[in-house]
Amino acid sequence: MTFIPVCEPTLEGNELLYIKDCVETGWISSTGKYVKLFEDNFAAFTKSKYAIGVTNGTVAIHLALVAAGIKKGDEVIIPSFTMAATAFAIAYIGAIPIIVDVDKDTWNLNLNQVEKSISNKTKAILCVSIFGNPCDYDGLNYLKNKYNLIIIEDAAESHGSSFKSIPTGTLADITTFSFFANKNITTGEGGMITTNNLKYYNNCKYFKNLCFSLTEPRNYLHKDIGFNYRISNLHSAIGLAQLEKSNYYIQKRITNYQIFKSLLEKTTKIIFQKETQHGGRANWMNSILLTPEYTERDRDNILDNLRQFGIDSRIFFKGMHIQPALKKYIKYSKIKEFPVTNYLSTNGFYLPSSTNLTKEQITHISDKLISLL
Numbered sequence: 001m002t003f004i005p006v007c008e009p010t011l012e013g014n015e016l017l018y019i020k021d022c023v024e025t026g027w028i029s030s031t032g033k034y035v036k037l038f039e040d041n042f043a044a045f046t047k048s049k050y051a052i053g054v055t056n057g058t059v060a061i062h063l064a065l066v067a068a069g070i071k072k073g074d075e076v077i078i079p080s081f082t083m084a085a086t087a088f089a090i091a092y093i094g095a096i097p098i099i100v101d102v103d104k105d106t107w108n109l110n111l112n113q114v115e116k117s118i119s120n121k122t123k124a125i126l127c128v129s130i131f132g133n134p135c136d137y138d139g140l141n142y143l144k145n146k147y148n149l150i151i152i153e154d155a156a157e158s159h160g161s162s163f164k165s166i167p168t169g170t171l172a173d174i175t176t177f178s179f180f181a182n183k184n185i186t187t188g189e190g191g192m193i194t195t196n197n198l199k200y201y202n203n204c205k206y207f208k209n210l211c212f213s214l215t216e217p218r219n220y221l222h223k224d225i226g227f228n229y230r231i232s233n234l235h236s237a238i239g240l241a242q243l244e245k246s247n248y249y250i251q252k253r254i255t256n257y258q259i260f261k262s263l264l265e266k267t268t269k270i271i272f273q274k275e276t277q278h279g280g281r282a283n284w285m286n287s288i289l290l291t292p293e294y295t296e297r298d299r300d301n302i303l304d305n306l307r308q309f310g311i312d313s314r315i316f317f318k319g320m321h322i323q324p325a326l327k328k329y330i331k332y333s334k335i336k337e338f339p340v341t342n343y344l345s346t347n348g349f350y351l352p353s354s355t356n357l358t359k360e361q362i363t364h365i366s367d368k369l370i371s372l373l
């Protein structure tokens with residue numbers, strides 16, 4: 001068998017047709033019809049009132065925080081088990097990421113620890129639906145109402161998931177998505193914010209485009225310092241084509257994961273992420289967690305051996321609480337122990353996760369993994 005990469009994009013629809021249109025008509029900047037088409041269709045896909053396209057998933061989080069009025073010195077609670085962008089975006093505005101551990105079953109925020117971490121400076125919970133597993137919105141909304149907080153969701157990994165049949169993108173006050181090449185829907189690089197809140201929407205549009213006035217004629221006077229986070233027509237053209245096939249892409253990734261699970265459940269040496277109660281889990285990467293009898297070294301050896309069989313993989317994220325870049329924030333966190341995140345990051349890894357994996361490839365990968373275990 002040939003080399004199986006950890007993830008490659010599937011571009012099987014109208015991507016080339018729409019890109020050709022951009023090039024032929026000269027509309028390649030952020031002015032062009034595909035930006036609005038992509039935004040409108042993404043709003044419909046998430047059943048949101050508003051969608052705002054941006055250049056990537058990291059700036060989407062930054063812009064969402066700014067739009068929601070998070071300021072310097074405010075505390076924002078995040079899970080330790082996430083990608084660094086979640087924490088960095090908070091640091092960009094001088095706010096403080098308050099790190100808590102994740103639940104041992106769902107791998108999402110541990111809400112008991114969240115409640116213990118709330119102070120009079122806490123403004124928001126920035127939850128992450130990790131690997132496509134939706135967050136527990138019954139618990140989050142309880143805390144939101146009790147402590148008057150804003151819920152922001154980093155849904156970079158969970159396009160197509162839902163909670164109680166409500167799609168991700170409408171569950172939080174403001175939600176951010178990434179369209180990096182390995183995500184469920186991709187534009188290569190790209191991002192989106194969704195919200196039902198008109199004020200947040202207008203703030204996003206305003207700050208995304210250098211704080212040019214949304215209402216007054218363009219006089220090149222700026223009342224605030226803004227950013228250029230505009231997505232291009234070219235990226236949006238790819239995004240529109242991806243959205244046309246989104247149901248297929250999302251369902252295929254779920255099916256691939258189910259096949260992996262059914263084949264790998266034979267061994268008792270793998271733990272799978274537990275779906276959130278009332279959740280509709282999408283599937284980002286095919287994630288595997290080895291039982292505690294394995295060490296980090298064992299895990300790394302298994303991945304080296306898989307690579308020799310032509311099977312690529314990636315280790316899980318490392319916790320935010322051990323990031324050298326975030327050292328100065330950890331003293332603000334009331335939670336001092338992160339056993340679940342530590343275990344996930346030493347024993348977890350992703351198997352190949354491309355949408356277009358075949359059943360033969362999945363069987364081959366599973367056989368090799370079982371033989372190594």
Ligand SMILES: *Cc1c(COP(=O)(O)O)cnc(C)c1O
Binds near residue numbers: 059179
């Ligand atoms: C991919 C990802 C991001 C960042 O998205 P980019 O588009 O790469 O900037 C943020 N948060 C999480 C959880 C991610 O997986």
